[in-house]
Amino acid sequence: MLTRGVAMMWLSVIVLIPVAAVVLRSLDGGLSAFWDAISAPEAQSAIKLTFISSLIVVAINIVMGTMIAWVLVRDEFPGKRYVNAIIDLPFALPTIVAGLTLLALYGADSPIGVHIAYTKAAVVLALLFVTLPFVVRAVQPVLLELDRDMEEAAASLGASNVRIFRSIVLPNLTPAILAGAALAFARAIGEFGSLVLLTGNIPFKTQVASVYIFGRIESNNTTAAAAVSVLLLVLSVAMLFAFQLFSYWRTRHDRG
């Protein structure tokens, strides 16, 4: 089919070719150099911190994102329109601005007395800021299209709100939640700019993978940078694939 060909070609040209270039670059020094690069203790530590923080962020986003989407679609309160509007802002702001404002709020001079800058928690905080829109915006369209008949029928039959949510609404939202979660995860993995100012960038303690990669580039070791990027990519793809599988399994399970 023509559409399929066009779509796949678009994806290939825009995404696949640059990614392939990175993979090729990572193999410049052969497999042993690749292995050395990804097994370096600092690299491993950075990747572990990145991964764990991203997973925590995804878990929080799944809960809070769905909740916020729910409130924005199903609830009514004054100013709702404006709250809805600013959800995307963390995203539209250049990362340095995000970093600066978070630092102002949670750094040493914090006006509200919260000093979590320069800790591992700061990584999670910065990532939460930049991934906020994803689950919200993924769930909102589905919620808006959702047919309320079944919920109303269940309510009239005496089912509790929690039961209705769990058995009727949630299964329909699951693919959307997981799609948003996948986006949030991928963004958290790659995030760079807003993090450094807030986290302190101490190797082995608060240095994330993207900054470690940047350090390799600055040290003229582009091959190592590419190698660690490839490792990060592979791990992300595996994770995203897991999200997809879970989504597929849940959908079949609930609708079967």
Add this chain to the structure above:
Amino acid sequence: MNTSEFGTQTRSRKIGARLGIAGVALAATLGVAACGGSSGNTIALVAYSTPQTAYEKGIEPAFKATPDGKDASFSNSFGSSGDQSRAVESGQPADVVAFSLEPDVTRLVDAGKVPANWNQDQYKGIVTDSVVVLMVRPGNPKNIKSFNDLTRSDVDVIDPNPATSGGARWNIMAIYGSQINAGKTPAQALDFVKQVIGNTSVQDNSARDSLTTFQGGKGDVLVGYENEAIAAKANGVNLDYVIPDSTIKIENPIAATTSASDAAKKFVTYTRSDAAQQIYADNGYRPVVPSVFAKNKAKFPIPSGLFTIDQFGGWSKVSDQFFGDPNGSVIKIESELGNPTSS
């Protein structure tokens, strides 16, 4: 739920929206084309970020007022020294390059973009100097005088990460050199560097970021360049700075590329003129022309124990020995400090 009329309305709205966007894009392209415009006499300057104001507001207009420069126009690019150097290596057009340390020019010599004799003039290719200083809170409450104070347990150090900031390597070599010149062996001096890095609570990506961190209230001392301290103070940042007696002389190179026009080469020559050097001095940089330096010496005290990178074999040796990835001694220190299994 869906109707044919509704679908048409949506479709025409969507087409309208897309046409609107396309219209904006077209207007923007025309606007951009009108702005851009480079003529044959454009000098492309690719430089590191701190002297942006000095070049754009000072040196370039001054050059254009001279007979050599009256037909010249400039296209300027500023960014972190390493990034800019790599960009030119990857093909970014450049006539004049000005970086914060020599290895960023050497990279271009190796790539054939800068002639090998770029530093054979009387100034060895250097256009401005500075020194590594210690920036402290107003009034210096912790009484910090030299690099020896950086290992004190009551002192919180802010220093950019030498792996991610090429310019931060000057700071490390200043610390190292101060210990060597105090009589320590190389191993002891490296151990001292290790202690300082261990005492560093934030390792930002760049000098500017580390200033932001310091401004945000974190840390007692910020290791950095004198010209940045001067610029920060001039822009209202609340800090003082101390010039340690034993510190390194920072040397910033400039070079005309192999594809440089005559006008570009004349510009490089102009940067060593008295007028240009005075402009650098006004922006906090130490002039390399002795007569201009003499005129400004009140602003630039000379530390009694000033040393240069030549003492350690020049950057060609130091880059690999100390900062080569992964075996450079300082890079290894970073690994050792965090890795619970070693040291």
Add this chain to the structure above:
Amino acid sequence: MTEASRLSRYSLRFVALFYLAALLMIPVAIIFYRTFQHGLSEPIDALTSPEGMHAFWLTMLCVGIAVPLNTVFGVTTALVLVRQKFIGRGFFNSLIDLPFAISPVVIGLSLILIYGPNEAVGGWFMDNGIQIIFSVPGMVLATVFVSLPFVVREVMPVLQEIGTEQEQAAETLGASPWQTFWRITLPSIRWGVTYGVVLATARALGEFGAVSVVSGKITGQTETLPLFVQSEFQNFKVEGAYAAALVLAILALVVLFGMSRIQRRSDVSVAGQVPAAATMAEDVPLDPDKKENN
């Protein structure tokens, strides 16, 4: 409504708003404050300077090309991935999220590796008079890359949710694929497309890292608003930096409000067209409980 459900409604609202306030609203308020902290003149000077104006137009250009392109291809790709089965579908599906998982500096460098003046592909373009990297086309390319996933990922769950009955019914009635798409599919995914466009626009507006690497950072020529923010900040012009950030935020809001407006107008026209829908329903007995049949 019962007491319990009212309580749960209020507590949900409270938790959600508290989270948003702490994470989002206060930082945004800080940006406003910092922009105008010392008066109006510095922000306005920064934004109306030649560099500021040029940065604005360049941002509009990159976004104005990247977002429509990604919308068209996004909807197409979503349809292909959801409605068709073919070998390699899972692989292509995973490709879509990749632009994100790669850190922006690496994205920029990989684009240089291919389209740079010294490389094979880039060299060919240079020989034919088109400079991609260190010029505007490269910046557009980077913007397209980083905003690619959004429309696809927003539309796919909605497509899965609505199912294919209406489309199949339309085809039974003799509608062509195009008609089915324009009149049945597109309206039902409209909110997915809307939020996809909003997200893609926001992403394209705020992109810094990748665009910075491929732009050459030429003052007044290849600086988008985010790069301009960086440059202002570097030169201690803090209010100028925040002002430019504010412009970006406003642009994102304009797109959001604009897209929502379009959708709400469509909602209004639906209300007026109900009789037509009823007529259609009379001819073909569509099952109103379509969810249960899924």
